[in-house]
Amino acid sequence: MKKHLIYIATDPNRAYVEAGYTQDLITQSANLQFHSSRNVGKLPKFNRIVHVEEFASFDSAQKRLMELTHFTRMQKERLIRKHNPNWLNLTSSSTAMSSHPALRVSHALMAAY
Template identity: 85%
Template sequence: MKKHLIYIATDPNRAYVEAGYTQDLIAQSANLQFHSIRNTGKLPKFNRIVHVEEFTSFESAQKRLMELTHFTRMQKERLIRKHNPNWLNITSSCGAISNHPTVRVAQALAAAY
């Protein structure tokens, strides 16, 4: 069964926070790293994934993504700080993502949808 993941990414200064969708978090993290290195313009350089939510259906993942994109910055910060207070990159732990508290909470959230 495919996993549908909603993530929140940020830049090194935590100035920008953006939500996105992926099915492969490790590949998405590598993609963000690659583009942050190549990006020489004034665009934000997202290089860390600080929050993840896992869903079993594409529809519920898209519904949650729409909710997150309409969140204010403060709401997104509260969500991140609740489960990842130091804003650590959760994909840097050698792919051991399924045991991360953010994903465990996300699985409980997915059950509500």
Template identity: 50%
Template sequence: MDKHIVYIVTDSNRTYLEVGYCTDINAKLQEIQGVVGGLFSATPKLNNVVFLEEFDSKEQAVLRQYQLRSFTRMQRERLIRMKNPNWLNLKPFPARTENKKVVVYA
């Protein structure tokens, strides 16, 4: 069963708070970080996931996404501080698929 994720991602200065929905957070973050500005060259680099919520159904997740998008900035910040008071990056690390051989030179 797929997990449906609603997230809030921000830049390093916390200037932008972007709300989104996905089923694979790692793939979505790679997509967000790979965006190159077409019209404007100074697009924000959204790289810190500061809020995550998981849902069992897509309908619940999309409803929560619309709810969070209608929040003011102050409400979003308050929600983030309740679950992540230090605004730490909650980006999950991808599972390692290959076993790399480590060579240590003494």
């Protein structure tokens, strides 16, 4: 069974927050790191994934992604702080992804859909 993951990424200064979809969180994190290091313009340099939700189906993941993209910045910040108050990078080697409270939220959300 494929995992369908919705994530929220941010830049080092937390100035920008953006939601996205992936099936492989580690690869997505590496892509964000790579593109942020090569980006020399005024575009945001997303380099940290600070919130993740897992879904069983693609449709439910896309529905949640649409919700998150319509959230205000304050709503996204509340969601992140509720499960990851220090805005830690959930894909770093020092963070145990499977035991992190921000990842446990996904199972409760899956039951709601």
